[in-house]
Amino acid sequence: MSALDGLRVLELSGGIAGQYAGKLLRDQGADVVKFERADGLRRWSAATPDTPVDGAGALFAFLNGGKASVTVVDGQLTAWADVIVTDGSSPHRRSPATSVVTIEPFGADGPLAGVRASEFTLQAWCGLMSGCGTPDTPPLQMGIGHGQWATGAVAAMAALAAHRHARRTGEGSMVEVSALEVMAVVLNNYPPLYRQFTGSVSFMSRSGDWPQVVRCQDGWIGLCVFTPQQWSDFAAMIGRDDLSADNRLNSMGGRGRNRALAESVVRPWLEAHTAAEICELGELFRVPVALVGNGRDVLGMDHFVEREVFVERPEGFVAPRSPFLMSASPVRPVVAAPALGADNDVARTLVSSPVRRSDAVAGSLPLDGVTVLDLTAFWAGPACTHQLATLGADVLKIESPSRPDGMRFATVKPPTDPDWMEFGPTFHGTNPAKRSVTVDFSKPEGREVVLRLVEHVDVVVENFTPRVLGNVGLEYHDLFARNPAVILLRMPAFGLDGPWRDRPGFAQTTEQVSGIAWMTGEAGGEALVRSTIDPIAGIHGAFAVLAALEHRERTGDGQLIEMPMAEVALNVAAEPIVTWSAYETLLERAGNRGAAGAPQGVYACAGDEQWVAVSITNDDEWHAFVGVLGNPDWARADDLATSAGRRAQHDAIDAELTEWFAGRDRDDTVDALLAAGVLAAPVWDQMIQDELPQLAERGFTQWLEHPVAGLVGYPGTGIRSAQFDNSYRAPAPTVGQHTAEVLREKLGLTSEELTALSRTGVV
Numbered sequence: 007m008s009a010l011d012g013l014r015v016l017e018l019s020g021g022i023a024g025q026y027a028g029k030l031l032r033d034q035g036a037d038v039v040k041f042e043r044a045d046g047l048r049r050w051s052a053a054t055p056d057t058p059v060d061g062a063g064a065l066f067a068f069l070n071g072g073k074a075s076v077t078v079v080d081g082q083l084t085a086w087a088d089v090i091v092t093d094g095s096s097p098h099r100r101s102p103a104t105s106v107v108t109i110e111p112f113g114a115d116g117p118l119a120g121v122r123a124s125e126f127t128l129q130a131w132c133g134l135m136s137g138c139g140t141p142d143t144p145p146l147q148m149g150i151g152h153g154q155w156a157t158g159a160v161a162a163m164a165a166l167a168a169h170r171h172a173r174r175t176g177e178g179s180m181v182e183v184s185a186l187e188v189m190a191v192v193l194n195n196y197p198p199l200y201r202q203f204t205g206s207v208s209f210m211s212r213s214g215d216w217p218q219v220v221r222c223q224d225g226w227i228g229l230c231v232f233t234p235q236q237w238s239d240f241a242a243m244i245g246r247d248d249l250s251a252d253n254r255l256n257s258m259g260g261r262g263r264n265r266a267l268a269e270s271v272v273r274p275w276l277e278a279h280t281a282a283e284i285c286e287l288g289e290l291f292r293v294p295v296a297l298v299g300n301g302r303d304v305l306g307m308d309h310f311v312e313r314e315v316f317v318e319r320p321e322g323f324v325a326p327r328s329p330f331l332m333s334a335s336p337v338r339p340v341v342a343a344p345a346l347g348a349d350n351d352v353a354r355t356l357v358s359s360p361v362r363r364s365d366a367v368a369g370s371l372p373l374d375g376v377t378v379l380d381l382t383a384f385w386a387g388p389a390c391t392h393q394l395a396t397l398g399a400d401v402l403k404i405e406s407p408s409r410p411d412g413m414r415f416a417t418v419k420p421p422t423d424p425d426w427m428e429f430g431p432t433f434h435g436t437n438p439a440k441r442s443v444t445v446d447f448s449k450p451e452g453r454e455v456v457l458r459l460v461e462h463v464d465v466v467v468e469n470f471t472p473r474v475l476g477n478v479g480l481e482y483h484d485l486f487a488r489n490p491a492v493i494l495l496r497m498p499a500f501g502l503d504g505p506w507r508d509r510p511g512f513a514q515t516t517e518q519v520s521g522i523a524w525m526t527g528e529a530g531g532e533a534l535v536r537s538t539i540d541p542i543a544g545i546h547g548a549f550a551v552l553a554a555l556e557h558r559e560r561t562g563d564g565q566l567i568e569m570p571m572a573e574v575a576l577n578v579a580a581e582p583i584v585t586w587s588a589y590e591t592l593l594e595r596a597g598n599r600g601a602a603g604a605p606q607g608v609y610a611c612a613g614d615e616q617w618v619a620v621s622i623t624n625d626d627e628w629h630a631f632v633g634v635l636g637n638p639d640w641a642r643a644d645d646l647a648t649s650a651g652r653r654a655q656h657d658a659i660d661a662e663l664t665e666w667f668a669g670r671d672r673d674d675t676v677d678a679l680l681a682a683g684v685l686a687a688p689v690w691d692q693m694i695q696d697e698l699p700q701l702a703e704r705g706f707t708q709w710l711e712h713p714v715a716g717l718v719g720y721p722g723t724g725i726r727s728a729q730f731d732n733s734y735r736a737p738a739p740t741v742g743q744h745t746a747e748v749l750r751e752k753l754g755l756t757s758e759e760l761t762a763l764s765r766t767g768v769v
Contacts, residue, residue, distance in 0.1 A: 007035070007335060007557070007560075007561070008034055008035025008335050008336065008337065008338050008557075009034045009035055009332065009335035009553040009554060009556055009557040010031060010034040010035035010036040010166075010553055010556055010557075011035040011560075012035075012037075013031065013035070013036040013037065013088055013089070013169065013556070014036070014037050014039075014086055014087050014088045014089070015028060015031050015032075015036045015037065015038045015039070015087060015088065015089050015090075015091060015165070016038075016039050016040075016041070016079070016083060016084060016086070016087035016089070016090045016091070017038055017039065017040040017041065017073065017090075017091050017092075018040075018041045018079065018090065018091070018092040018093070018094060019040070019091060019092060019093045019094075019109070020042070020043065020046040020047060020093065020094075021047070021093050021109075021154065022047070022065075022069065022151060022154040022155065022158060023093065023109050023154045023155075023157040023158040023161060023185065024091050024092065024093045024109055024158065024161065025040070025047065025066075025069040025070060025158070026069055026154070026155055026158030026159065026162075027091050027107070027109075027158045027159070027161035027162040027165065028040060028069075028070070028073060028091060028162075029068075029069050029070070029071075029073075029158075030158070030159065030162040030546075030549060031089075031091075031162055031165060031166075032071075032072050032073055032338065033072075033328045033330075033337045033338055034330075034335075034337060034338075034553045035335070035337075035338055037074075038072070038073040038074070039073065039074045039075075039076055039083065039086075039087075039349065039353060039356075040070060040073045040074065040075055040076070040344075041076055041077070041078075041079045042075060042076075042077065042346065043077070044077075044346060047063070047065065047066050047069070048062055048063065048066045048346065049061075049062070049063055049066075050063050050065060050066065051063040051064065051065065051585065051588075051589060052065075052581060052582075052585050052591070052593055052601040053585050053588075053589040053591035054589075055601035055602070055604075055649070055653075056604075056648070056649045056650040056653065057650075062321065062343050062345075063588075064321065064323050064325075064584035064585060064587070064588035064589070065580070065581050065584055065585070066343060067319060067321045067323075067342070067343040067584075068319070068325045068580055068584050070343040070344070071319065071320075071340055071341045071342055071343050072338060072340075072341035072342075072343075073343070073344060074344055074348070074349035074352065074353065075343075075344035075345065075346055075347055075348050075349055076347060076349055076350050076353045077346065077347040077350060078350060078353075082353075082354065082356065082358075083353055083356065084100045084101075084104065085100065085101045085104070085358045086356040086357070086358040087100070087101075087104055088103075088104060088105070088169055088172075089104065089105045089106075089107065089165045089168065089169050090104060090105070090106045090107070091107045091109070091161055091162075091165055092106065092107070092108050092109070093108070093109040093110075096108055096180070100178070101178070101358060102176075102177065102178060103172050103176060103177065103178050104172075104178045105165065105168035105169055105171075105172050105178040105179045105180070105181065106168075106178065106179075106180050106181065107161050107164050107165045107168060107181045107183060108180070108181070108182050108183065109157060109158075109161050109183045109185065110182060110183070110184055110185065111123035111128065111184075111185050111186060112184060112185070112186045112700055113182060113184035113186065113187065113700070113704055113726070114182050115703075115704065116699070116700045116703045116704045117699050117700055117703060118131075118186075118699075118700040121680055122680075122683070122685060123185070123186075123685065123687070124602065124603070124621050124623065124685050125151040125153050125154050125602070126147055126598075126600070126602065126603060126606060126619060126621040126685070127619055127620075127621060127685050127686060127687035128153050128185055128186055128189055128687070129147050129148060129153060129189070129193065129619075130145070130608070130617075130619035130687035130688065130689045130690065131186055131687045131688070131690055131698065131700075132153075132186055132189040132190045132193055132194065132690070132692075132695065133190065133193075133194050133197065133690050133691065133692030133693075133695040133698075134147075134148065134189065134193040134194060134536070134692070135147060135608065135617075135619065135689045136212075136615075136689050136690065136691050136692045136693075137194070137197075137212060137536075137692050138212065138526070138534065138536055139212040139534070140212055140534075141212055143212070143528055143597070144598070144608045144609075144610065144617060145212065145608050145617055145619075145689045146212075146526065146527065146528070146534070146597060146598060146608075147526070147597075147598050147600070147608075147619075148193070148525070148526045148536055148538070149524075149525030149526045149527075149593075149595050149596070149600065150522050150525050150526070150578060150579055150581070150582075151581070152189075152192070152193060152522075152538050152542065152578060153185060153188065153189040153192075153193060154185075155542065155577070155578045156188055156189065156192045156193075156538075156541070156542045156545060156578075157183060157185045157188045157189070157724070159542065159545040159546050159549060160183055160188050160545055160723070160724055160725065161183045162549050163393065163545060163548050163549040163552060164181045164183055164725050165181075166549065166552040166553060166556065167179075167181075167372040167373070167397050167552060167725075167730075168181045168372070168727065168729075170372045170373075170552070170555075170556070171371075171372040171727075171729060171730055174372075175729070177729060178729075179727050179728075179729040179730065180727060180728055180729065181725060181726070181727045181729075182725075182726045182727070183724055183725055184704075184724045184726070185724070186700060186701070186724075187701070187704075187706055187721075187722055187723070187724035188723070188724035190695055190701065190706070190721060190724075191435070191541060191721050191722075191723065191724065192538055192541040192542055192545070193536065193538050194692050194695060195431070195432055195435075195537065196431045196432055196434070196435035196721065197692040197693045197695055198693070198694070198695050198696040198707070198719060198721065199431035199432075199434055199435055199718070199719070199720075199721075200418065200431045200693070201693050201694070202431075202718065202719060203418045203419075203429050203431060203715070204418050206693075215231075215232055215258045215261065215262070215535075216261050216262070216265055216268055216269075217229045217231065217268070217272050217276075218230075218514065218518075218523070218532070218533070218534060218535045219298055219518060219523055219527075219532050219533040219534070219535065220272065220273065220276050220532065221273075221276065221277065221532075222276045222277060222279055222280060222281050222284060223276075223277060223278060223279055223280045223281075224280045224281055225281055225298070226281070226298040226533070227276060227281050227284050227285075227295060227296070227297070227298065228295060228296035228297070228298045228514070228515065228518025228519065228523065228535075229293075229294070229295055229296075229514075230293075230294035230295070230296075230512050230514040230515050230518075231293070232258060232512070232514065232537075233412075233415075233416070234256050234257060236293065236294065237249075237250065237255065237256045237257075238250035238251075238256065239291050239292055239293045240291075240293050242291060243287050243288065243290075243291040243293050244271075244272070244275045245275075246271065249271065254267060255267065255268055255271070281297055281298075285297060288509070289508070289509055292510050293510070294509070294510045294511055294512050294514065294515040295515070296511075296515045296516075296518040296519040297518075297519055298518050298519070298523065298524060298533065299518070299519050299520055299521040299524065300521045300524040300582065300586075300592060300593075300594075301521055301524075301579070301581075301582030301583045301584075301585055301586035301587075301592055301593055302586045302592050303521075304519070304520060304521050304576065304579075304583060305324065305583070305586075305587065307519070308505050309500060309501075309504045309505045309506040310576075312504050312505060313501055313503065313504045314327075315327055315573060315576065316583075317340050318340075319340055319342070320340070320341070320342035321342060321343070321588070322588070323584055323587035323588035324583075324584075324587045325580060325583060325584050325587070326573065326576040326577050326579075326580055326583060327340075327573070328577075329546060329569055329570065329573035329574045329576070329577055330546075330550050330553075330567060330568075330569055331567070331568040331569070332550075332553075332554065332565060332566075332567055333482075333565045333566040333567070334554075334557065334561070334563045334564070334565035334566075335553070335554065335557040335565065370398070370730060370731070371397055371398025371730050371731070371732065372397045372398055372730060373394060373397040373398035373399040374398040375398075376394070376398070376399045376400070376464045376465065376555065377399065377400045377402065377462065377463040377464050377465070378391055378394050378395075378399045378400065378401045378402065378463060378464065378465045378466070378467060378551075379402050379404065379456070379459055379460060379463045379465070379466045379467070380401050380402060380403040380404060380440065380467055381404050381456075381466060381467065381468040381470070381480075382403075382411075382467055382468055382469045382497070383405075383411045383412050383413065383469065383470075384411070384412050384413050384469070384512070384540070385413065385432060385436060385513065385537075385540035385541065385544070386469055386497055386513065386539070386540040386541070386543045386544050386547075386571055387467055387468065387469030387497055387544065387547075388403075388411070388413070388433075388436035388437055388544070389436050389540060389541040389543070389544025389545070389547075390467055390469075390495070390497065390543070390544035390545070390547035390548050390551070391403070391440065391467050391544075391548075392436045392437065392438070392440075392544065392723075393544060393545060393548035393723065394465070394467075394548050394551060395438070395439040395440055396439065396723050396725070396732045396734065397548075397732060398730075398732075399465075400441070401439070401440040401441065402440070402441050402443055402459065402463070402744075402748055402752075403437065403440040403441060403442045403443065403739065404443055404444075404445050404447070404456065404459075405442055405443070405444050405445075405741060405742070406444065406445070406446050406447075406448070407444040407445075407446055407742065407767060407768075407769065408446065408767070410427060410444070410741050411433060411437075413430050413432045413433040413436070414427040414428075414430045414433050414741065415427070415430070416430050416431075416432055416433070417429045417430040417433075418430075418431065425714045427741055428712070428714040428715055428740055428741070429714075429715055433738060434712075434715070434718060434720065434737070434738045435720065435721065436541075436544075436738075437738040437739065438710065438720050438734040438736060438737055438738050439734050439735045439736045439737075440738070440739055441739060441743070441744035441747070441748055442739035442740065442741060442742055442743045442744055442745070443742065443744055443745045443748045443749065443769075444741065444742035444745050444769055445745075445768065445769055446767060446768055446769075447478055447480065448478055449766075449767070449768055451763065451766065451768045452768045452769070453478055453479055453480065455749070455753070455763070455768065455769070456480060457480070457484065457485070457488050458488075458752075458753050459748075459752055459753065460485050460488045460489050460492055461488050461489050462752045462753075463489070463492065464491070464492065464493065464555070464558075465492070465493045465494075465495065465551055465554075465555075466485060466492060466493070466494045466495070467494075467495045467497070467547065467551070468494075468495070468496055468497070469496075469497035469498070469571075470498070471498060471499070471508060471509075471510060472496075472498050472501075472502050472507055472508065473508060475496075482494050482566040486564065489564070490563075490564060491558060491562060491563070491564040492564045493551060493554045493555065493558065493564050493565055493567065494564075494565075494566050494567065495547055495550060495551055495554075495567045495569060496566070496567065496568050496569070497543060497547055497569050497570075497571060498511075498568075498570055498571070499511020499512070499515060499516055499570065499571050499572060500516075500570055500571075500572050501568065501570040501572070501573070502568050511571065511572065512537070512540075513535075513537040513538065513539040513540040513543075513571070514535045514537055515572075516539050516571045516572040516574075516575040517535050517536075517537070517538070517539050517575055518533075518535060519572060519575075520539075520572055520575035520576045520578075520579045521576075521579045521582050521583065522535075522539070522575055522578060522579045523535045524582070524594075524595060525579075525582060525593065525594075525595050526595055527595045527597075528595070528597045529594065529595060529596045529597055529599075531595075533595060539571060539574060539575045539578070540571075542574060542578060543569070543571045543574045543575075546569060546574050547569055550567050550569055551567070554567060581593070598619075599656060602621065602623055603621035603622050603623050603685070604622060604649050604652040604653040604656060605620070605622055605652055605656055605659045605660065605663065606620065606621040606622065607619075607620060607660055607663065608620075608689060609663050609664055609666075609667035610664070610667060610668060611667050611668070611669070611670050611671060611672040611675060612668070612669050612670060612671060612672070613672070615689075615691075616672040616688075617672070617688070617689035618667060618672055618675055618676055618679075618686060618687070618688060618689070619686065619687045619688075619689055620663075620679065620684065620685065620686045621685045621686075622649075622652070622684070622685070623685060624649070625647065625648065625649065626683075627683065627684055627685065628646070628647075628649075628652065630682040630683045630684055631679070631682070631684045633682060634678050634679055634682050634684065635666060638662070640658075640662055641662070646659070672688050673688060676688050696719060696721070705722075706721060706722050707719040707720065707721055707722070708720045708721075708722060708733055708734050710734060710736065710737040711737065712737040712738065712740075713737075713740055713743075714740055715737075718737055718738075720734055720737070720738075742769075745760075745769050746760055749769070
């Protein structure tokens with residue numbers, strides 16, 4: 007039995023986000039009926055962006071396998087649905103218990119409500135582009151449509167949260183998912199929090215971290231040396247221990263300021279070694295390194311082959327499987343995508359039934375009454391439990407007294423400051439409303455404390471390398487022995503088995519190996535990494551937990567969920583993979599150009615770092631754009647009347663546009679383009695992301711008083727509902743702030759017992 011058997015979903019979406027939400031729900035067992043028009047994503051392929059494909063394209067098939075297709079929606083169908091996912095207007099007629107999740111580019115209100123946008127322009131609006139690129143390039147897009155996939159995962163998670171709330175209250179929820187707000191969080195590493203804690207208002211920097219993806223003897227190798235420890239390990243690996251304490255190189259900022267020195271050290275060593283040699287040394291020295299994949303090469307990587315990550319589709323190509331391996335509620339098998347309107351007749355026979363009421367305690371939030379034991383650290387795992395906390399779960403964050411969450415060390419304060427660990431921007435961004443409990447579970451007494459806590463929780467989440475839980479005796483069978491109904495989500499980089507099982511892996515590593523990094527950067531240049539898979543994996547993990555909770559409510563069964571970050575990354579990178587497999591077309595990084603728009607680019611206006619992003623996705627938009635340009639002769643040439651013609655003349659168009667934009671005011675120009683119906687955006691500075699009028703007027707930043715850091719502005723999640731208030735209930739916790747409180751409440755420990763455990767360093 008799949009987790010969501012019996013859930014009825016109506017999908018009214020023409021874009022990737024809504025269709026990916028439907029795919030996630032369908033794979034977990036929901037019955038999904040999709041309404042579509044003939045001019046949607048069905049005939050799209052990045053291999054032939056200017057020519058529709060015959061039948062269903064590979065991307066459409068990947069997103070829509072196993073769904074039913076209708077071309078007419080009536081009251082009977084909307085009454086049948088438990089949940090409606092839409093990226094357009096909400097149906098007027100629906101059952102009172104039906105929940106509606108509406109995906110909006112900017113949200114339902116605010117100065118940009120109703121403005122058209124695309125993945126490309128939203129990457130500019132949200133601040134991502136301002137920090138992507140190099141000092142020698144204009145701001146760059148991320149070549150994979152991360153925002154669409156992340157927004158789809160959020161919408162799927164919101165659909166389950168809304169349905170859970172409806173089953174408790176009998177009232178369907180209206181939920182709004184803002185793509186801009188989702189992308190503001192997942193495509194940036196909390197820059198406004200850095201600004202708040204440092205007081206710095208310095209403009210965007212595109213220096214980035216280095217090295218990321220660099221040439222080696224036989225191709226490209228991906229590296230992750232983000233933290234000082236990673237640099238120290240890397241220096242030892244290349245035989246330069248003397249550099250581990252070199253302040254010019256042992257931080258991301260230092261390497262950015264001294265890039266020529268860093269390159270003089272790193273490049274010669276890499277050029278003398280093969281990718282296989284570097285990967286072998288990386289595993290030995292615990293340095294995150296990766297083969298660099300693309301849509302073609304990932305298919306032959308031994309780890310993915312052995313784990314059978316890629317599955318044959320009935321349409322004749324291979325694609326990534328679902329990233330969730332569920333021990334008690336397996337995902338549904340791959341099925342072909344439906345023909346357009348194939349289920350019109352069937353839809354007329356669908357019979358609605360009352361929403362199954364939950365036996366769980368009613369509450370104002372979907373996860374009220376759910377307790378989560380959070381054994382995670384850094385970003386991906388905490389991002390998962392962050393989502394659960396915002397939906398009402400009581401999240402007990404376990405940190406070691408001697409080794410707290412590693413993101414506490416990514417702080418803006420020096421170690422000489424007594425409160426230096428309480429000023430980590432990423433820690434603050436992913437941990438509001440959690441309770442911090444310090445327990446050293448490497449000690450027998452600490453392990454016993456954790457196991458006793460397991461008896462009182464519903465969910466355990468961890469994102470260590472696979473060996474860690476086994477080393478301390480906290481594997482799934484150990485937890486199951488104490489609580490058979492517990493749900494354990496494991497989020498290793500590469501999975502619990504396979505050749506790469508024990509390799510360390512961070513977001514950078516999984517993006518390099520999956521082909522995500524391959525798509526970002528200038529054509530022919532080095533690929534760039536933006537570390538977005540951490541929060542995207544977190545969203546997927548939260549969705550999986552919600553699905554497992556649905557299954558447990560029906561069956562009483564807990565289960566083990568394995569969700570490798572690399573397999574989430576492969577799903578986000580599905581388009582290059584299926585484009586190669588289906589059409590033998592290898593998608594490459596191309597700066598700011600891409601299959602979706604021609605012309606498409608970022609152009610400098612008057613002033614320092616004042617840029618405008620523009621994407622022309624059809625001929626009508628081109629004609630409107632030409633009007634804003636003043637109808638110049640060059641733009642009215644016959645060979646520019648079609649997208650194929652414009653794509654062929656992109657260099658010449660860019661030269662003309664560079665001259666036209668130069669000297670113009672950025673914001674006035676964007677206003678003129680938007681008024682004409684052209685997809686455009688300012689490249690907003692990520693450091694002042696929270697000052698974007700759309701975010702500021704919608705109250706995206708939530709201000710809470712932290713006991714050490716003072717008043718802190720926490721960014722939202724992109725989910726809003728009139729039926730439940732998922733705003734933050736408390737700031738991020740200080741180290742061990744709630745240890746005594748939780749251990750008294752959950753385990754009944756006395757003051758004397760707590761003192762004894764504290765004296766021995768267990769808590």
